[in-house]
Amino acid sequence: MIYYKTEEEIELIRQSCLLVSKTLAHVGSMLKPGITGFDIDKAAEEFIRDHKAVPGFKGYNDFPATLCISKNEVVVHGIPTDEPFKETDVLSIDCGVYMNEFYGDAAYTFAFTEVNRETMDLLVATEKSLYKGIEQAVVGNRIGDISFAIQSYTEKEMGYGVVRELVGHGLGRNLHESPEVPNYGMRGRGSKLQSGLVIAIEPMINLGTRRIVNSNDGWTIRTRDRKISAHYEHSIAVKEEGPDILSDHSFLKEAIKNNKNLSVIE
Ligand code: MG
Ligand code: MG
Numbered sequence: 001m002i003y004y005k006t007e008e009e010i011e012l013i014r015q016s017c018l019l020v021s022k023t024l025a026h027v028g029s030m031l032k033p034g035i036t037g038f039d040i041d042k043a044a045e046e047f048i049r050d051h052k053a054v055p056g057f058k059g060y061n062d063f064p065a066t067l068c069i070s071k072n073e074v075v076v077h078g079i080p081t082d083e084p085f086k087e088t089d090v091l092s093i094d095c096g097v098y099m100n101e102f103y104g105d106a107a108y109t110f111a112f113t114e115v116n117r118e119t120m121d122l123l124v125a126t127e128k129s130l131y132k133g134i135e136q137a138v139v140g141n142r143i144g145d146i147s148f149a150i151q152s153y154t155e156k157e158m159g160y161g162v163v164r165e166l167v168g169h170g171l172g173r174n175l176h177e178s179p180e181v182p183n184y185g186m187r188g189r190g191s192k193l194q195s196g197l198v199i200a201i202e203p204m205i206n207l208g209t210r211r212i213v214n215s216n217d218g219w220t221i222r223t224r225d226r227k228i229s230a231h232y233e234h235s236i237a238v239k240e241e242g243p244d245i246l247s248d249h250s251f252l253k254e255a256i257k258n259n260k261n262l263s264v265i266e
Contacts, residue, residue, distance in 0.1 A: 001178060002170060002177070002178045002179055002191065002197065003170070003172055003173070003177060003178075004194060004195070004196030004197055005172060005196045005197075005198050005237065006196065009102065009172065010196070010198060010237045010244070010246070012099075012100045012101070012102045013102045013103070013104060013171065013172060013198055013235065013237070013246055014237075014246040015099060015100065015102075015104075016053070016056075016097050016098065016099045016100070016102050016103055016104030017104035017105070017106060017235045017246040017247040017248070018104070018246075018247070018248060019048065019051050019053055019097045019099060019104060020056075020095045020096065020097050020104040020105060020106045020247055021106055021247050021248040021249065021250075021251050021252065022047075022051075022251050023044050023047050023048055023095050023097070024093060024095055024106065024107075024108055024249075024251070024252045025251035025252040025254065025255040026043065026044065026047045026255075027040040027043060027044050027047075027067070027093060028093075028108075028110060028252045028255035028256055028259065028262070029255040029258065029259055030043060031085070031091070031110060031112070031259060031261055031262055032085075032259075032261040033084070033085055033086055033087050033112060033261065034084045034085070035084065035085055036080070036081065036082050036083060036084055036085070037067075037069045037071075037078075037079075037080030037081050037082070037083070037085075038080050038081065038082050040067065040069070040080070040093075041065045041066050041067045041069070041080040044066045044067050044095060045058070045066040048066065048097050051099075052099070053097045053098060053099035054097065054098050054099070055095075055096065055097060055098075056095075056096025056097045056098045056103050056104070056105065056175055057094075057095070057096045057175075060096075060175060063077075063079075063219065064079060065079055065080045066095070067080060067093055067094065067095050068092075068093070068094040068095075068107075069091055069092075069093055070091070070092040070093075070094070070220075070221075070229070070231065071085070071089055071090070071091050071092075072089060072090055072228055072229075073222050073223045073226040073227060073228060073229060074092070074220055074221065074222050074229065075092075075163055075166070075204050075206070075212055075221045075222060075223060075229040075231065076092065076094065076166060076204055076221055076229075076231055077094075077219040077220055077221050078092075078219070078220050079217060079219055079220060085112065086112065086114075087112045087113055087114035088112065088114045088115060088116075089111075089112050089115075090109055090110065090111045090112070090115055090119060090123065090228060090230070091109065091110045091111075092107060092108070092109040092110075092229070092230065092231040093107060093108060093109075093110060094106075094107035094231065094233065095107070096175055098175075101173055102172060102173060103171055103172065103173075103174065103175045104171075104235060104246070104247065105171055105175065105200045105233065105235050105247075106200075106233050106234055106235060106247035106249070107202060107231050107232060107233035108232060108233075108249060108252055109123050109126065109127075109230045109231055109232060109265075110256065110262055111123060111262065111263040111265060112261060112262060112263065113260075113261060113262065113263055115263055118207065119207065119228050120263065120265070122160060122205065122207050122228060122230050123230050123265045124265055124266060125153070125154060125158045125160065125205070126154065126160075126203055126205040126230035126231070126232055127230075127232045127265055128153070129149075129150045129153050129154045129183075129203045129205065129232075130150075130201060130202070130203055130232040130233070130234060132149040132150060132153050133146045133147075133149050133150045133183075133201045133203065134146075134201055134234060134236055134243050134245065135149065135243070136148075136149045137193060137199070137201070137236055137238050137243040138193065138238065138242055138243065139193055139194060139195055139238060139239075139240055140192070140193065141192075141193050142187075142188055142189060142190045142191060142192050142193060143179055143180075143181055143182075143185070143189070143190030143191050143193070144185040144186050144187055144188055144189030144190040145187050145188065145193075146181060146201060147181070147182045147183060147184055147185030147186075147189075147190070148185055148186060148187045150162070150183045150184070150201075150203045151183060151184040151185065154183075154203065154205045155184070155210075160205045160206060160207060161205065161206035161207070161208055161209050161210030161211070161223075162183050162184045162203070162204075162205060162206075162210050163183065163204040163205070163206060163210055163212055163229070164182070164184060164210060165212060165221075166204055166212075166221070167180045167181055167182045167183065167202075168180070168181030168182070168183070168199060168200045168201045168202045168233070169181060169199065169200050170197070170198065170199050170200075171198050171199060171200050171235050172198055178191075179191045179199070181199050181200070181201055181202075183202075183203045183204065183205075193238045194238065195238060195239055195240050196237070196238070196239075197237070197238040198235065198236070198237045198238075198246070199235070199236060199238070200233055200234070200235045200236075201233065201234055201235075201236060202231060202232065202233035202234075203230075203231070203232060204229060204230075204231045205229065205230050205231075206223050206227060206228070206229045206230075207223075207227040207228045207229070208223060208225040208227035209223065209224055209225045209227070211223070211224035211225070212224060233247075234246070234247045234249070235247050
């Protein structure tokens with residue numbers, strides 16, 4: 001069952017997504033070698049609560065933290081630890097908030113300064129694929145058109161691995177709603193996109209194999225070959241006039257530009 005949102009509901013989701021975006025910028029401004037996942041997770045939780053919202057992930061299916069911090073070969077759902085970050089790390093940071101009865105959800109993969117070109121190229125392509133997916137989120141298209149756009153670019157054109165087991169999703173009063181939004185698929189298949197549909201589009205793209213492994217903590221998902229994985233996510237609303245991106249990565253991009261410990265993804 002898909003819940004289509006009213007204009008008012010979309011605006012509430014936008015407020016939640018904007019707080020996620022600003023939280024990602026806040027932690028992005030803090031990132032430096034030596035800081036830990038615990039440090040930025042704590043800062044993120046404080047930032048969200050200071051804005052009269054609550055972390056969307058903490059306690060969700062018993063997830064223990066405010067942020068998913070997925071380092072290097074971790075695809076998604078990494079749990080923050082006390083291990084200091086290094087100059088060579090890439091960090092996918094995924095954040096959710098719950099405010100005014102609606103969730104916001106967005107993610108970005110950050111790179112420190114000593115990340116190699118091969119990895120930077122993966123990050124650039126994965127971010128680009130997110131926007132190729134969003135472009136297809138127009139009334140009259142189907143979910144498969146979004147999926148196909150992401151897969152054909154990252155897999156066929158770039159030769160990367162597209163994770164199959166984890167997908168984007170509807171978003172609203174629940175963090176995960178129908179429909180699923182896979183990052184692979186066929187044009188013209190799946191649910192028709194109608195005005196009022198709110199979905200999180202989130203390509204998870206691997207440098208090597210698309211195969212993944214689950215770890216013993218019940219959360220952390222790694223690439224099977226232990227090569228790098230990237231993850232970028234926006235929450236968007238389908239509207240008559242086109243896709244409306246509810247989260248806003250411009251805040252974190254500004255933070256990256258002003259943080260000499262990070263590389264700009266380009
Ligand atoms: Mg997310
Ligand atoms: Mg999501």
